[in-house]
Amino acid sequence: MVTGASSGIGEATARRLAAEGYDVVAGARRRERLDKLAAEVPGIRPVTLDVTSQDSVEALAASLARCDVLVNNAGGAFGTETVAEGRLDDWQRMYDTNVLGSLRVTQALLPKLVGSGDGVLVMLTSTAGLVSYEGGGGYCAAKHAQSSMAETLRLELVGQPVRVVEIAPGMVRSEGFAVTRFRGDEAAAAKIYEGVPDPLTSDDVADAIAWCVTRPAHVNVDRLVLRPRAQAAQHKVHRVS
Numbered sequence: 001m002v003t004g005a006s007s008g009i010g011e012a013t014a015r016r017l018a019a020e021g022y023d024v025v026a027g028a029r030r031r032e033r034l035d036k037l038a039a040e041v042p043g044i045r046p047v048t049l050d051v052t053s054q055d056s057v058e059a060l061a062a063s064l065a066r067c068d069v070l071v072n073n074a075g076g077a078f079g080t081e082t083v084a085e086g087r088l089d090d091w092q093r094m095y096d097t098n099v100l101g102s103l104r105v106t107q108a109l110l111p112k113l114v115g116s117g118d119g120v121l122v123m124l125t126s127t128a129g130l131v132s133y134e135g136g137g138g139y140c141a142a143k144h145a146q147s148s149m150a151e152t153l154r155l156e157l158v159g160q161p162v163r164v165v166e167i168a169p170g171m172v173r174s175e176g177f178a179v180t181r182f183r184g185d186e187a188a189a190a191k192i193y194e195g196v197p198d199p200l201t202s203d204d205v206a207d208a209i210a211w212c213v214t215r216p217a218h219v220n221v222d223r224l225v226l227r228p229r230a231q232a233a234q235h236k237v238h239r240v241s
């Protein structure tokens with residue numbers, strides 16, 4: 001099960017896991033994009049899913065006979081204001097998708113992950129879940145919360161057949177992410193990547209996820225941090241003019 005699978009890292013992960021031989025259920029709100037994806041890639045089943053709706057998540061759980069891998073990918077960043085000027089509705093949306101969305105889907109599918117005998121739960125966080133930065137307050141807080149949720153789950157599930165993997169990517173040039181953050185301002189979004197020789201791609205992250213979930217059952221990759229070579233730390237980015 002991959003949430004937020006209609007674009008970016010979610011879509012790339014659905015494609016990659018299907019290529020690995022998984023029967024992938026791809027969930028997102030944008031059904032027409034999922035239908036296109038499913039028509040193109042054998043092994044992908046589209047499901048309309050809104051992770052902010054408990055009903056939608058429960059309907060998803062009821063439709064799945066089993067679940068071996070859950071990739072909590074749905075979420076995003078909204079706004080670039082400082083904490084002092086942050087918009088409550090942006091923060092609420094970031095919490096409702098990234099944090100509570102992951103919680104809803106996790107709670108609904110956890111029994112199936114345990115029942116599979118070797119479940120893997122992947123939590124898509126970000127390097128923003130490890131360090132904070134100016135103008136990223138709500139997003140950093142939400143990603144820190146998801147990171148904490150993954151750690152707590154791993155502690156609570158020890159002894160049960162479920163692995164909990166956190167994937168924390170740095171600069172990824174993924175469809176829509178920066179544009180959404182900048183409220184549709186494509187020029188501002190493009191500036192983020194300006195001069196960076198090779199930001200990560202969604203496929204790079206999907207590749208890391210595929211590696212983590214295909215390790216032997218006794219191997220838990222607790223957290224995998226990946227950044228482009230040109231990004232040594234959040235603010236230390238090599239740019240060429």
Ligand code: 8X3
Binds near residue numbers: 125127169171
């Ligand atoms: C995206 C990475 O640096 O924009 O999760 O927070 S960053």
